[in-house]
Amino acid sequence: MAQGTPRTTASRWVADVAVVGAGIVGAAVARALAAGGARVVVVDRSEAAGGTSGSGEGNLLVSDKGPGAELAMAQRAVQLWPALAAELREELRTGLPGGFPDLELEPKGGLVVATTDGGASALRAFAATQRPAGVHAVELDAAGARALEPGLTPEVALAVHYPDDAQVQPVVATEALLASARRRGAVVLTGAQVTGPLLAEGGARLAGVRTSRGDVAAGAVVVAAGPWSGEVSSLLGAPLPVLPRRGVILVTTRQPHQVFRKVYDADYVGAVGSGDADLQTSTVVESTASGTILIGSSRERVGFDGALRVEVLRRLAAGALTLFPGLAGVPVMRSYGGFRPYVPDHLPVAGPDPRLPGLWHATGHEGAGIGLAPATGELVADLLLGREPALDAAAFSVARPSLAPHLAEPLAEPLAEHPGGSGGAAA
Template sequence: MPTRHVSHPPDVLDAVIIGAGVVGAACAYYAGRGGLAVAVVDRGPVAGGTTGAGEGNLLVSDKGAGPELDLALLSTRLWRELTDVLPPEAEYEPKGGLVVATDETARTALRAFAAGQRAAGVEAHEVPADRLRDLEPHLAPGLAGGFHYPQDAQVQPARAAAHLLRASRAALRLGEEVTAVLTDARGAVRGVRTPRGDLHAPVVVNATGTWAGQVAALAGTRLPVRPRRGFVLVTEPLPPGLVRHKVYAADYVADVASDSAALQSSAVVESTPAGPVLIGATRERVGFDRTLSTEALRRLATAATALFPALAGVRALRTYCGFRPYLPDHLPAIGPDPRVPGLYHACGHEGAGIGLAPATGLLVAAALRGDRPPVDLRPFDPGRFDAQEGADR
């Protein structure tokens, strides 16, 4: 569905949002709902970056108790509310997740992990080995058990971003790269510059995902966002019911939290309403290198068929890669930058940006309006890395 493209923004803007992915779209949606006039600028199309390469995971199951889980629980509620805004083609599916353990050691670790999550408000139900196939009839035999997470869901991220932007009524400037962040003599933000002219506003929101460090540099500050590459395999359309939930092996949780730059892989398998099954997930820090990795694809196929033997005879129609916006402490940067008045960040969500987008947008909109945020913003302070660097020196 085409998204409304407004060539000329209102005469008076409250904010310019850089980035037309799902996080930028959520920021625009909640800002607009709060009565703010915003423009969204992107050098490419809607969802042309990380959002367009995402699987659409809306997860609480992979997050331990702490600030990110608090954000995920808020987003879970907000995604459900957004079903009144999003049309069916956004493919919101409250399918739930199933995390499986291959042995007793993994099962014990999952049990401890789930206990902490439950204390934070997550629904997590242990599934003994002999009941796994009640949830997923095509799972491999011999698994040690798992946990069912009914709050996990899935969405088609590019369509969700497009519809949020349309509902936001923001002025949309696509195909315009921001070449400068405008500031006044005191260093406060006053808008952005693109090849088509300047957009003036007292606030600029950096929602550029993996490229957020580059935008921060344009504003004269630093944010250590780095790309973390991941591949996804897409199968031919398959009959409904082959995979019923988002299913992944317990080692996926460890991979998400890892700081390793090397190639990591774990089985993540989920169906889509259109029929194809999506198979992930790999992680590696190789810069913005898009070179096809046959080793990564081999690992994905091997891990997926180990979980679902029926996939062994299925054709993979295509593969794609994307770049997760990685920050060193695995928490996003959300809210005002203490070093540059008027600069806000909404980035660095790594592989959880689609799931965390509504909460991020709501928090940014609250900060813009001076309202009290629904969760504590301090863990997501964009200036926290300066303090860490100072402690290291």
């Protein structure tokens, strides 16, 4: 691949790689590629972190993942995050008055709590499957759990402490990754809606994207558009079954520090792994560096319907009071929702699409994209740049057996050139 900044002539950019999506996954992919010498253009119909990355809690979790490929990616990300944060801090400490905002990377750990005997049995069994895979999971009784979280309910049947869980400020992290990519020559085009593909070899190969700000010609296109990846991949000619899964968060006013870790009930793991489209809630409570307390979590597949429903808010608040009775009377100053990129087999998709040469994916992380972003960026860059990946790339491939039943039929014939226009999907 050529070194340096993408070339531009008459509203046309020429790059090695076009990345569709300026959320944290797209930003991580762009930085990893630019650091490897690739010419990169990032396009997004909105602003950086304007979608899912701006609507999350910033969780970096191993606690909710059973043995397998996603846990391996999470463990790799846990290794990468501290060094990445330090590198970004050093790179970006000049250039802004007062320096770049802090990423607020906090290795606070997680605490999973069961309040029933049945929940305790399931939690103990789940932790037992994680330990052989290298996860630090420490069982605690009620007294041990309350020693870590004094405000916790005394009705604890069992708790498991996960010291490797952490938290980061997702919007700042996204902006920092993009700023670092720019310093390495990447171009970031916001307000650039993808309207169609650029095709080569008689329509048999993707050679870039058309956007509302001009064409981006590229040897590879990486779709990292979060829950909009299904629309973008369909527009480009190889549909991927990524659907939006809505979640809502309550935010309290600033409080004295009273929640010291990410604390969630034992039902959370089941909700994450469920494919049910109906509303599911489980309790998640954690503090932020600013002093607010975040309360989640909900999951439901309602398309891109962004309406807040009182039933969801009520269930979240009730769950928080079950774990932390002392939160009664604490004001909630706002609530907000967002959409997670859901894939039916609950695994991220990262790598080339065999149905359409030139098309790549980095999506489908559901609620784990913030945490998994550095490992995803590393994996995609390793594959694109011909390096040996640290992870098993086949596990995240479009061609994996668990995803095959959900894919549309492979392309039977070359695509026609898309005429472009304003009606296309966007990242």
